[in-house]
Amino acid sequence: MPNPIPAVLARRGRPQSWPVVAACVLALAACSGTTGSQAASQAPAASSVAGSSPAASSPASNAASAGGSAASDASAPFLTSDCATPGAPTPGDSAPSDATTFGSVSVRLADQGVPFITVGADAQAGQEVEAYDLSVGDGPEVKDGDVITFNYCGVGMTTRQMFDSSWTRGEPLTYSLDELIPGWALGIPTMKVGGERLLIIPGDLAYGPNPSPDSGILPNETLIFVVQILGIESASSGS
Numbered sequence: 001m002p003n004p005i006p007a008v009l010a011r012r013g014r015p016q017s018w019p020v021v022a023a024c025v026l027a028l029a030a031c032s033g034t035t036g037s038q039a040a041s042q043a044p045a046a047s048s049v050a051g052s053s054p055a056a057s058s059p060a061s062n063a064a065s066a067g068g069s070a071a072s073d074a075s076a077p078f079l080t081s082d083c084a085t086p087g088a089p090t091p092g093d094s095a096p097s098d099a100t101t102f103g104s105v106s107v108r109l110a111d112q113g114v115p116f117i118t119v120g121a122d123a124q125a126g127q128e129v130e131a132y133d134l135s136v137g138d139g140p141e142v143k144d145g146d147v148i149t150f151n152y153c154g155v156g157m158t159t160r161q162m163f164d165s166s167w168t169r170g171e172p173l174t175y176s177l178d179e180l181i182p183g184w185a186l187g188i189p190t191m192k193v194g195g196e197r198l199l200i201i202p203g204d205l206a207y208g209p210n211p212s213p214d215s216g217i218l219p220n221e222t223l224i225f226v227v228q229i230l231g232i233e234s235a236s237s238g239s
Helices: 036-042 060-066 182-187
Strands: 078-082 090-092 100-102 105-109 115-120 130-135 147-156 162-165 173-176 196-201 223-234
Touching: 100 130, 105 130, 105 196, 115 147, 115 223, 182 196, 182 223
Parallel strands: none
Antiparallel strands: 078 090, 078 115, 100 105, 105 115, 130 196, 147 162, 147 173, 147 223, 196 223
């Protein structure tokens, strides 16, 4: 089993204005500069994840189509989400035999790195950011504050439902790490372009007690992400 990556796990204090995102699951840009309880209470129905460069659709508005509200057998021992296909996860009696397992979470990478994420019914809330390389890229290394282009898929640890996936939309995203939730700022640096990493992020470093009501994310829910780095648009100073 791949080893955790300790270099990115040191906890930092939560920024005073960290993104609790209303209409954009990952980034603050489309939330009109609101943060914390402001973003949660306003919850605008936006159609993009970027303020100045609108994307085709917002992650939150795609939560239902990505599987967050689709019916599934919630009591199944294991639920597997195909990150390229909207809809309910597939129930099973065991994790896929060809997946790599990290506690109650298993991941299999299919063609072009599309992940299948399996979560066991015994999954517990995380206490700190966990990061595991699924594949190591051979390109430049991501540093704090870099602007990155990436694919990602997100699954709730409690709901075991996929709440968003860029693979389902066929369109990667580009953001600075400074715009993303704190767990990403901790877990993404040291990744290399072309690589994929599993992140398990506790609720206090994700969306806290006030996620967007239509995001498919529960209050204080631990979140599972698989992130694929496609490029570094602009490196941080000194890189």
